[in-house]
Amino acid sequence: MIDLYMWSTTNSRRASIGLEEAGLEYNVHPININEKDQFTPEHTARNPYQKVPVIVDHDGPGGVPVTVFESGAILLYAAEKSGKLYGKDAVDRVEVQKWFMLIMNATLPIMGALRANPPLLPNAERVLGVIDGHLADHEFFAAEFSIADLAFYPRVANWSVDSLALDKYPNIIRWTALVGDRPAIQRGWAQPG
Numbered sequence: 001m002i003d004l005y006m007w008s009t010t011n012s013r014r015a016s017i018g019l020e021e022a023g024l025e026y027n028v029h030p031i032n033i034n035e036k037d038q039f040t041p042e043h044t045a046r047n048p049y050q051k052v053p054v055i056v057d058h059d060g061p062g063g064v065p066v067t068v069f070e071s072g073a074i075l076l077y078a079a080e081k082s083g084k085l086y087g088k089d090a091v092d093r094v095e096v097q098k099w100f101m102l103i104m105n106a107t108l109p110i111m112g113a114l115r116a117n118p119p120l121l122p123n124a125e126r127v128l129g130v131i132d133g134h135l136a137d138h139e140f141f142a143a144e145f146s147i148a149d150l151a152f153y154p155r156v157a158n159w160s161v162d163s164l165a166l167d168k169y170p171n172i173i174r175w176t177a178l179v180g181d182r183p184a185i186q187r188g189w190a191q192p193g
């Protein structure tokens with residue numbers, strides 16, 4: 001069984017939708033970051049960076065318990081453990097990896113910093129233009145729904161910075177609706193309940 005420590009945040013829901021789509025069972029433990037629950041000694045032992053989400057898999061590789069922090073690492077872990085969400089073959093896995101890295105390394109940090117740092121707008125528009133162009137002729141980032149889709153969805157589903165209107169990106173809008181219709185996404189998005 002997996003324990004998921006999360007709050008009702010974009011990064012946390014990346015983990016809950018990932019576990020749902022992977023078909024892995026998990027128990028949710030709310031960590032109320034408004035009440036500073038992330039700074040308790042118990043949570044600091046799980047994640048020295050004192051953030052959510054974190055998972056503890058009591059049946060990790062070889063039956064050894066493991067703790068995973070960082071939502072991207074949790075997606076990779078869920079894909080490895082389930083054998084799902086990581087491309088339909090070795091070639092497609094390279095597609096998943098490219099888009100997953102572009103999203104985690106370039107897209108999310110820029111979008112996340114935009115509210116506090118408005119001059120980043122051209123950078124955000126540039127990378128979103130690349131993603132919109134890719135989604136113009138791809139249903140998902142790779143041949144099948146994957147961790148690349150899971151990485152991006154929480155950011156755009158929860159977007160609220162006025163300077164950047166996502167309706168300039170019709171393919172991202174179409175893709176967001178398609179992903180949001182998936183029952184597993186809806187179950188994960190409803191967490192922590």
Ligand SMILES: N[C@@H](CCC(=O)N[C@@H](CS)C(=O)NCC(=O)O)C(=O)O
Pocket residue numbers: 009010011012033038050051052053069070071072
């Ligand atoms: N890169 C991390 C970011 C995690 C993160 O920033 N979590 C926020 C909630 S969305 C948090 O725990 N904030 C509490 C704090 O910074 O004290 C990830 O993807 O997991």
